[in-house]
Amino acid sequence: MAAHEHTARFDELLPAYALGALDGDELRELEAHIATGCAECQRQIALWQGDLEELATAVEPIAPSAATRERVLRAAEGPPQIGRIRPIRPIGPMRSPRWLAIAATLLLAVALWGIYQQARLSGEAGRLRAERDGLARQVAGLERRLDQTQADNRRLAKTLSLITAPGAHAIQLAGLGPAQGAVGHAFINPKTGEAVIYAFDLPAPAAGTTYELWWIAAGRPPVPAGTFGVDEHGAARVEVDRVADAAEPKTWAVTIEPAGGRPQPSGPIILKG
Amino acid sequence: MDPRPSHEIDLMRRIGAGEGEALAEIFDLHSPLVLGLLFRILGRRSEAEEILQEVFLQVWTQAGRYDPDRASPRGWILMLARSRALDRIRRRDSSRRREEEVAGDPLLAAVHPVGTARLEAVERKSRVHSALDGLTPEQRRCIELAFFEGLTHSQIAERLQAPLGTVKSRILLGMNKLRQALSS
Numbered sequence: 001m002a003a004h005e006h007t008a009r010f011d012e013l014l015p016a017y018a019l020g021a022l023d024g025d026e027l028r029e030l031e032a033h034i035a036t037g038c039a040e041c042q043r044q045i046a047l048w049q050g051d052l053e054e055l056a057t058a059v060e061p062i063a064p065s066a067a068t069r070e071r072v073l074r075a076a077e078g079p080p081q082i083g084r085i086r087p088i089r090p091i092g093p094m095r096s097p098r099w100l101a102i103a104a105t106l107l108l109a110v111a112l113w114g115i116y117q118q119a120r121l122s123g124e125a126g127r128l129r130a131e132r133d134g135l136a137r138q139v140a141g142l143e144r145r146l147d148q149t150q151a152d153n154r155r156l157a158k159t160l161s162l163i164t165a166p167g168a169h170a171i172q173l174a175g176l177g178p179a180q181g182a183v184g185h186a187f188i189n190p191k192t193g194e195a196v197i198y199a200f201d202l203p204a205p206a207a208g209t210t211y212e213l214w215w216i217a218a219g220r221p222p223v224p225a226g227t228f229g230v231d232e233h234g235a236a237r238v239e240v241d242r243v244a245d246a247a248e249p250k251t252w253a254v255t256i257e258p259a260g261g262r263p264q265p266s267g268p269i270i271l272k273g
Numbered sequence: 274m275d276p277r278p279s280h281e282i283d284l285m286r287r288i289g290a291g292e293g294e295a296l297a298e299i300f301d302l303h304s305p306l307v308l309g310l311l312f313r314i315l316g317r318r319s320e321a322e323e324i325l326q327e328v329f330l331q332v333w334t335q336a337g338r339y340d341p342d343r344a345s346p347r348g349w350i351l352m353l354a355r356s357r358a359l360d361r362i363r364r365r366d367s368s369r370r371r372e373e374e375v376a377g378d379p380l381l382a383a384v385h386p387v388g389t390a391r392l393e394a395v396e397r398k399s400r401v402h403s404a405l406d407g408l409t410p411e412q413r414r415c416i417e418l419a420f421f422e423g424l425t426h427s428q429i430a431e432r433l434q435a436p437l438g439t440v441k442s443r444i445l446l447g448m449n450k451l452r453q454a455l456s457s
Contacts, residue, residue, distance in 0.1 A: 015448035016426065016441065019416065020359075023425035046343060051452055053348035055420060056355065058401040059313045061305035068322045072300055072329045076293045138342045147456035154457075155396045198395065204305065207312070228402075232306040237395040 004036040014041065018048030037129045039136040046140035054148075061204050061232040159196050165189040173252055173273030178203060182234070184254070184271050190247035195225075195240040197252065199271060202234045205256060211270070212261045213238050216251040227261040281346040288336035296333055303347055304329070307354045314358040314421050324361060328354045359423035404454035412447030415440055 013030045016022045022030060034041050162168060173184030184199040197213060205211055210229060214222040223244075230236045243250065254271035281302070287295035307328060311321035331353055339349055405413060418424045418432065426444070430437040 012445055016419070016444050019419045019444065019448065020423060021419035021425050021429065021444055023427055026426075047452075048448070049344065049352070050348070051448070051455055052420065053344065053351055054401050054455055055405075055416075055451070056310050056351040057306060057347075057398060058405060059306070059309040061309040062312055062318075062321075064304045064308045064325055065322060068326050069300060069304070072326055072333075073293060073297055075326075075330055076296045076333045134342065137340075141342050141344075151400060151456055152396050155400065159396075204309075229398075231395060231398045232303065232309075235395045237399045239399070 004033070004038065006033070006038050006040045010038075010041060011044070014044045015048055018045055018052060037133065039132055042133045042136040043140040046137050047144055050141070050144035050148075057231075060207075060229045062207075063204065159187075162189050162194055162196055163187045165191065167191065167247075171250075171252055171273050173197075173199070173254070173271045175201070176270055176272060177268055179270035182271055184252075184273060186252045186273065188243060188246050188250075193242040193244065193246040195243050195246070197225075197238045197240070199230070199236045199238075199254065200234065202230045202236065202254075202270070204230055204234070208259050209256050209267075210259050210261060211236070211254050212257040212265070212267075213240075214253045214255065214265060215240075215243055216253065217245065217248060222253065222265055224261060224263060227257070278345050282341045285336050285339045285341075285346050288333060289339070296329065299332065299346065299350075300329055303350055306347070307350055310351055311354055311358050314355065314423075315362060320361065321358075324354065324357050328357055331357075355420075363423065400455065404451050407454045408447050408450055409443075412443045412450065415443040416447045416451070419444065 010030060010033055013022060013026055017027070017030055030041075163170075167190050169188055169190070171186040171188070173186060175182030175184075179202050182199060182201045184197060186195060186197045188195040195215075199211075202211070210227045212227045213225040215225055216222045225240045225243075226238050228236045228238050252273055253265070253269050255265045255269050256267035257265070258267075281299065284295045284299050288299065304325060308321055308325050311324050311328075312318060315321050315324065328350065332350060339346065343349075344352065408416070414433070415429055418429045424432060426437060426440050429435075429444075430440045433440065
C-alpha cells in the first residue's frame with residue numbers, strides 16, 4: 001500500500017488521532033500519511049475537532065476571579081507583541097585575494113540559481129497544497145456547521161411542537177435565595193406527558209454540586225426529573241420524557257444537590273413555580 | 274441563526290489590531306467556560322486561573338493567526354486552553370492532582386445573548402449532554418481520559434488495566450457514537 005493512498009484503516013485511526021490518544025506505530029504511520037498532504041485526512045480531522053469542541057462545552061462554567069480578569073486586561077494595555085523577525089546582520093567586506101573572490105562569487109551565483117529554482121518549484125507546490133488543504137478545511141467547517149444547525153433546528157422544532165400542542169400549558173418559575181432574579185418556564189403536553197423546562201440567569205453550581213429538577217403532585221413526594229448544569233450564560237434546558245397525570249396541576253422546583261443528584265431533595269430550592 | 278459567531282470573528286480581528294476592548298468582550302464571553310474546562314483538566318482552581326490568564330494573553334498576541342475556516346473563536350480558545358492545560362499536567366506529578374477544592378467565587382456579570390441565540394445555546398449544551406449519555410460508561414471513561422487528561426491508548430490501557438485492543442475499540446466506537454448523536 002502506498003503511503004499517500006487514503007484507506008479505511010486511516011479512517012479508523014483519525015478519531016483517536018484528533019483526540020490525541022494515538023501512539024506508537026499507528027501514530028507514526030498516520031503522521032507519515034498526513035505528511036503526504038492527504039486532503040481527506042485534513043477534512044476528517046477538522047470534523048473531529050469540531051466534535052471535540054462541542055465536548056469541551058459540556059463542562060460546568062466557572063466564573064474567573066476579578067483579579068485574573070484585571071491582570072489579563074492590564075497586560076493587554078500595550079500593543080500585541082507578535083514574534084519579531086531578527087534583522088539580518090550585513091556581511092562584511094571580503095578580504096580574500098581577488099581570484100578567490102571571483103571564484104567564490106561564481107560558485108555562489110551557481111548555487112543561488114539552483115536554490116532559487118528549487119525554492120520556486122517547491123514554493124509553487126507548497127502554495128497549491130496549502131490552497132487545497134484550505135479548501136478541504138472550509139468544506140469540513142461548513143459541513144460541521146450545517147450538521148449543528150440541522151440538529152439545533154430539529155430540537156427547536158420538537159420544542160415548538162410541544163409548546164403548540166393542543167391543551168399544552170406553561171408554568172412560570174421564579175428564582176429564590178442565591179438564584180434571586182433567575183426565571184424559568186415549564187411547558188407540558190398533557191396528552192403525551194412530555195415536558196421541557198428552560199431556566200435562565202442561574203449562577204453556575206459550585207464544584208461537586210448540580211441542579212436537580214423535580215415535579216410535585218399534591219400530597220405526593222417530589223419526583224426527580226433530571227440533573228443539569230448551566231451554560232456560560234446561566235441558561236439550561238431540561239427535557240422530561242413523561243410526567244405522570246400530566247393534566248393534573250403540578251409544582252416544579254429546582255434544588256441544589258450533590259453531583260449525580262439525589263432520589264429525594266436534600267438541598268435548598270432555588271427555582272419554583 | 275446565531276448572530277454571535279460573526280460578531281466574535283469580528284472581535285478576533287479587532288484583537289489582532291490591538292483593541293483591548295475587544296479582548297475584554299471575548300474574555301467576558303468565554304472565560305467561564307474556558308475556566309470550567311481548565312479546572313476539569315487540572316483539578317486545581319489556582320492553577321486553572323493561572324493558565325486562563327496565559328490563554329487569554331496568547332489570544333491577545335496571536336489573534337492574527339486565528340483562521341475562521343478552521344474553528345469558531347470559542348473552539349479555537351478552548352483548544353488553546355486544553356493544549357496548555359495538558360502540557361501543564363504532563364510536567365507535574367500526576368499523583369498530586371486534584372488536591373484542592375474549588376472556592377466559590379462570585380460570578381462576573383455575563384454578556385447574555387438574546388432571543389433565539391440564547392435558546393440555541395441552551396439546546397447545544399443539552400445536545401452534548403445527551404450525546405455523552407448515549408455512550409457506555411467504559412466508552413465515556415476512555416474518551417474522557419484522553420480528552421481531559423491527555424492519555425494515549427497505551428496509557429489508558431495501563432490506567433484501566435484493560436487490554437489495549439479493547440481501549441482502542443472503545444474510543445473508536447465511542448467517538449463514532451458521539452459524532453452520530455451530535456449530528457442527529
